[in-house]
Amino acid sequence: MTYGETTTRPREVEMDGAAASSERLSLGVAARLSRYLQVLTQAKKMGKETISSQELSDYTHVNSTQIRRDLSGFGKFGKRGVGYNVEALVSQIRKILRTAGQHNIALLGAGHLGQAIASSDIFADHGFRVVAIFDVDDQKVGTTVGNQVVRHTTELRQMVEDEDIVVGVLAVPTNAAQGLADELVEAGVKIIFNYSESLLLVPPEVTVHTSSPAVDLLYALYFYLT
Amino acid sequence: MTYGETTTRPREVEMDGAAASSERLSLGVAARLSRYLQVLTQAKKMGKETISSQELSDYTHVNSTQIRRDLSGFGKFGKRGVGYNVEALVSQIRKILRTAGQHNIALLGAGHLGQAIASSDIFADHGFRVVAIFDVDDQKVGTTVGNQVVRHTTELRQMVEDEDIVVGVLAVPTNAAQGLADELVEAGVKIIFNYSESLLLVPPEVTVHTSSPAVDLLYALYFYLT
DNA sequence: TAGATTGTTAATCGATTAACAATC
DNA sequence: TAGATTGTTAATCGATTAACAATC
Numbered sequence: 161m162t163y164g165e166t167t168t169r170p171r172e173v174e175m176d177g178a179a180a181s182s183e184r185l186s187l188g189v190a191a192r193l194s195r196y197l198q199v200l201t202q203a204k205k206m207g208k209e210t211i212s213s214q215e216l217s218d219y220t221h222v223n224s225t226q227i228r229r230d231l232s233g234f235g236k237f238g239k240r241g242v243g244y245n246v247e248a249l250v251s252q253i254r255k256i257l258r259t260a261g262q263h264n265i266a267l268l269g270a271g272h273l274g275q276a277i278a279s280s281d282i283f284a285d286h287g288f289r290v291v292a293i294f295d296v297d298d299q300k301v302g303t304t305v306g307n308q309v310v311r312h313t314t315e316l317r318q319m320v321e322d323e324d325i326v327v328g329v330l331a332v333p334t335n336a337a338q339g340l341a342d343e344l345v346e347a348g349v350k351i352i353f354n355y356s357e358s359l360l361l362v363p364p365e366v367t368v369h370t371s372s373p374a375v376d377l378l379y380a381l382y383f384y385l386t
Numbered sequence: 387m388t389y390g391e392t393t394t395r396p397r398e399v400e401m402d403g404a405a406a407s408s409e410r411l412s413l414g415v416a417a418r419l420s421r422y423l424q425v426l427t428q429a430k431k432m433g434k435e436t437i438s439s440q441e442l443s444d445y446t447h448v449n450s451t452q453i454r455r456d457l458s459g460f461g462k463f464g465k466r467g468v469g470y471n472v473e474a475l476v477s478q479i480r481k482i483l484r485t486a487g488q489h490n491i492a493l494l495g496a497g498h499l500g501q502a503i504a505s506s507d508i509f510a511d512h513g514f515r516v517v518a519i520f521d522v523d524d525q526k527v528g529t530t531v532g533n534q535v536v537r538h539t540t541e542l543r544q545m546v547e548d549e550d551i552v553v554g555v556l557a558v559p560t561n562a563a564q565g566l567a568d569e570l571v572e573a574g575v576k577i578i579f580n581y582s583e584s585l586l587l588v589p590p591e592v593t594v595h596t597s598s599p600a601v602d603l604l605y606a607l608y609f610y611l612t
Numbered sequence: 613t614a615g616a617t618t619g620t621t622a623a624t625c626g627a628t629t630a631a632c633a634a635t636c
Numbered sequence: 637t638a639g640a641t642t643g644t645t646a647a648t649c650g651a652t653t654a655a656c657a658a659t660c
Contacts (some may be wrong), residue, residue, distance in 0.1 A: 186612050188627070189469060193610075194601040200427070202585050212641065219585055232643050238641045241636040257608050279498070282583060286600040298642095325615055326610070327603060351606050353599065357508060359428045359445055365414050367606045371599065373503075373579065374512040375420040377429035380577050380593050382420075386410050438617065450617095451653055459620050467660040517646070538618045619658080628649070635642080 190257065192230055195220045197253045199287055204246050210245035254287075261285050264323050266349070269331035270295040270303070270310045270338050273355055278306030288327065293318045296336070313340065329353045342356035342367075371383060416457055416483065421446045423479045427511055428541040430472050438469035480513075488513050490549050492575070494566050495557035496529070496536045497522040499581055503557060504532030514553065518545045524560070539566065555579045569596075 185193070199219045201376075204209055217224040231244070232327050234256055238244045250306055256259040263284060267274055267290050277283070278290055294313045301312045311319065319325065328344040330337050330352060337358035344352055345366055354360055354370040362368055411419070425445045429437055439457075449533040457463055457470070460482055464470045480486040491509060493500055493516050503509070504516055520539045527538045539544065543567050545551065554570040556563050556578060562586035570578055571592055580586055580596040588594055 163609075185608065190605055190608050194605045195598075197604065198596075198601045199585060206585075214641080218587075223629065226627080226632095228627090228642060229644080235395050235606070236643070238642050239636060240634070241640045243641070258611050259604050259607055263607065272498045274506070276502055278496035280583075282598070284599050285410060285583070286604055288600060288603060327607070329632075332568075344427070349463060350610050351603070353606075357428060357506075357511070359425060361444075367610060369606050370424075371422075371548055371597075371602075372424050372508070373597065374508050374514060375424045376576070376595050376597075377514060377579060378423065378483055378485050378512055379416055379420045380595050381485055381489065381553070382411065384414050384576050384593060385433050385484050412650075440617080449653065451655095452651080454618060455620080461617070464618050465614045465660060466658070469617070476653090615660105617658105618660085619656105621655090621657100623653090623655105625652070626649105627651080631645085631647105631649090633642105633644090636640085 164271070169275045175311055176306060185256070189233075191219075192222055192226070193253050193257055196230075197250065197257070197286070200246055200253070202380055204250060208246050210239075210243040211246050211249075213238075215243070236301050259287060263327060263329045264291045264325045265329055266291070266316065266320060266323075266325045267293045267329045267331060268295075268313070268316075268344075269355075270297070270300045271331065271332040275305050278308065290329075291323045291325065292297065294319075313343065316343055316356065317347040320344075320349060327351045327353060329355065331355045334358045351374065380383055392612060411482070411575050413509070415456055415459075417454075418446075418448055419483055421448070422453065422456075423476065423512070425474045426472055426479070432478060434472050436465075436469040437472050437475075439464075441469070485513060488515055490515055491549045491553045491555055492517070492542070492546060492549075492551045492570070492572075493519045493555045493557065494521075494539070494542075495581075496523075496526045496531050497557065501531050503555065504534065516547045517551065518557075520545075533534040537567065542569055543573040546570075546575060551575060553577045553579060555581065557581045560584045594610045 185299065196216060196342045199216060213227045215223040216227050222327045237252055265288050267278060270293055270350055274293065278293060284289060284386050290306060290308065291306045294316055295301060295310050296313050300310050303310050316338060326349065328349040332340060337354065337356040338360055341352055341362060345362055351364055352366060352368045354368055360368050393558050396433055404536050420582060422442060425442060439450040439453040442453050443475060463475055491514050493504060496519055500519065509516060516532060516534065519534045520542055521536050523540050526536050529536050543585060552575065554575040558566060560583045563580065563582035564586055565590060567578055567586045571588055576592055577589065578592060578594045580594055
């Protein structure tokens with residue numbers, strides 16, 4: 161590599177306030193923007209109007225310079241000496257992540273975990289709507305959980321089609337997970353959120369996210385112990 | 387920077403099979419090792435005896451070269467042409483992450499989520515043991531959840547001391563989370579696992595991990611939409 | 613042996629951060 | 637104005653990956 165050479169970096173053409181760029185975000189940037197969004201959403205709920213990169217850093221543990229850098233790649237959202245307007249930043253990041261709209265979720269499993277998910281608004285806050293809940297247990301089918309009537313999993317395919325469901329959440333026992341994952345895939349769901357311990361095998365075009373609190377805990381513990 | 391210069395890299399002294407190094411792992415390495423451990427633990431349950439870096443890659447979405455590289459930093463655990471012995475690798479990684487022992491957890495909240503956590507073995511599989519469950523609701527105090535009797539949160543401090551609890555898991559409503567986090571901190575807990583939506587402020591020596599399925603989902607959705 | 617898979621190198625690429633001028 | 641905080645540069649650092657010899 162030669163140096164002393166001034167590299168002209170590719171730069172996004174400023175698009176009159178439009179934050180979304182045509183290039184795909186890197187994994188890291190997308191992950192961090194999502195975390196900022198989480199904090200901002202909660203800050204907004206608490207009535208906070210502006211937030212500084214330092215405050216965002218305190219909550220996310222992301223370096224404040226990096227936060228400013230991440231954001232400045234899409235526009236000048238902040239005000240020097242003041243910080244960022246919480247509400248405006250929320251909608252900018254939603255635009256960047258292209259998740260400004262509503263997305264429909266199918267919840268599989270009406271046990272304790274399923275009920276916890278259905279009655280919380282963690283998903284609702286971010287534009288995800290649980291539009292159907294399924295279980296195989298006839299005792300549970302027909303009962304109401306959250307604001308949905310529990311259906312039998314045999315109705316899965318039809319509901320995915322009718323309700324335009326893009327995400328399936330697996331809150332079922334380990335041994336039932338792979339079978340239901342297969343059914344979700346066949347029904348056309350492209351993102352599976354796995355709360356079971358099962359390792360899931362799916363076609364490459366389907367994304368699986370496995371929730372693993374114990375893994376996160378191991379990781380936190382390491383830094384506590386060292 | 388000059389080049390053509392051969393940099394001598396610091397290298398761990400081989401310690402006769404001992405995998406744990408004296409240097410602190412980087413954030414990235416610790417996070418990835420935890421994920422390998424999760425997959426290996428499940429693979430072991432399923433009776434798998436060996437696993438290749440490619441198989442680990444399929445499940446973790448970490449590049450197979452990087453997996454081999456991460457592991458080879460601590461010893462030669464694999465067998466060429468065969469792969470890694472699942473059971474041996476589990477114990478090596480546990481040694482590296484220093485989580486070979488048992489660690490005690492306090493669970494706050496005996497609602498649906500608390501019950502789901504108490505009756506699952508996601509934590510138990512990794513050496514975490516729920517040794518106490520708390521709630522403020524007198525209806526719930528005294529009932530049995532998992533294999534524990536639910537206690538009132540007034541007993542928190544004493545139990546943390548008696549049972550040597552290092553981790554507190556918050557499975558409570560958003561508006562109760564900060565208050566209980568404060569109590570956990572006062573009781574001496576160093577790691578808080580937050581399942582509520584609340585943003586928590588804690589002293590710098592305490593680690594908070596906030597679970598955020600919706601954030602993970604946003605992130606997955608971005609790569610699906612683009 | 614032939615095939616498979618590790619361990620390791622060497623090169624590239626992107627993430628991270630300190631520092632500070634710009635400016636609200 | 638004075639103080640605070642952004643936006644941006646320039647440099648460093650660590651992560652990532654292709655490639656392949658070693659070897660089971």
